Amino acid sequence: SSMLTQDPAVSVALGQTVRITCQGDILRSYYAHWYQQKPGQAPILLIYVKDNRPSGIPDRFSGSGSGNTASLTITGAQAEDEADYYCHSRDTDGNHWVFGGGTKLTVL
Amino acid sequence: QVQLVESGGGVVQPGGSLRLSCAASGFSFSSYDMHWVRQAPGKGLEWVAFIQYDGSSKYFADSVKGRFTISRDNSKNTLYLQMNSLRAEDTAVYSCARDSTRGAFDIWGQGTLVTVSS
Numbered sequence: 069s070s071m072l073t074q075d076p077a078v079s080v081a082l083g084q085t086v087r088i089t090c091q092g093d094i095l096r097s098y099y100a101h102w103y104q105q106k107p108g109q110a111p112i113l114l115i116y117v118k119d120n121r122p123s124g125i126p127d128r129f130s131g132s133g134s135g136n137t138a139s140l141t142i143t144g145a146q147a148e149d150e151a152d153y154y155c156h157s158r159d160t161d162g163n164h165w166v167f168g169g170g171t172k173l174t175v176l
Numbered sequence: 177q178v179q180l181v182e183s184g185g186g187v188v189q190p191g192g193s194l195r196l197s198c199a200a201s202g203f204s205f206s207s208y209d210m211h212w213v214r215q216a217p218g219k220g221l222e223w224v225a226f227i228q229y230d231g232s233s234k235y236f237a238d239s240v241k242g243r244f245t246i247s248r249d250n251s252k253n254t255l256y257l258q259m260n261s262l263r264a265e266d267t268a269v270y271s272c273a274r275d276s277t278r279g280a281f282d283i284w285g286q287g288t289l290v291t292v293s294s
Binding site for chain 2: 098099101105109110111113116117122152154156157158163164165166167168169170
């Protein structure tokens with residue numbers, strides 16, 4: 069099956085902006101979704117279909133993408149944003165789903 | 177309140193079997209496709225299996241194909257994962273997730289831990 073590649077770890081200063089990226093050929097066929105997971109908790113859907121936020125998700129989270137790359141941007145990172153972030157999409161055969169390896173975000 | 181609650185996890189020996197359940201509430205379960213996702217200790221998310229809203233289509237990750245089966249009982253609002261021929265590498269927290277119809281998994285359960293060990 070196909071892969072989605074994320075940087076394993078990223079850090080950002082409190083209040084600054086950070087971009088987390090996800091790369092994979094399957095993103096040329098299907099949109100990316102993004103999840104936040106804190107230790108011991110279930111993942112939360114942050115962004116769906118590239119750039120849509122579910123209700124209740126703060127507007128400091130935004131998504132974008134082009135070609136084989138999707139991005140999650142946090143504008144004005146808060147201490148509570150320290151978490152693991154996963155991108156997700158559907159494989160090109162339509163019969164499998166794929167998660168990126170995850171990015172651990174540290175807020176300094 | 178929209179909710180998914182998994183159960184059935186535990187410790188099992190290699191080669192053994194286990195059946196997980198996922199009880200749904202607060203939404204029309206029979207209208208949604210569902211998935212199982214697992215997370216090995218300290219590792220990332222791994223998609224495991226999919227079942228269409230009416231049970232007519234089922235897909236599996238290559239790592240579990242032929243060993244795991246997925247099913248649902250819409251009259252009981254419950255999703256199942258039957259796991260056979262379990263291996264040490266199947267050790268993980270198994271979570272069920274709702275497919276939002278836009279392809280994203282919008283509701284997740286807290287998960288149930290499966291440990292495969294002798």
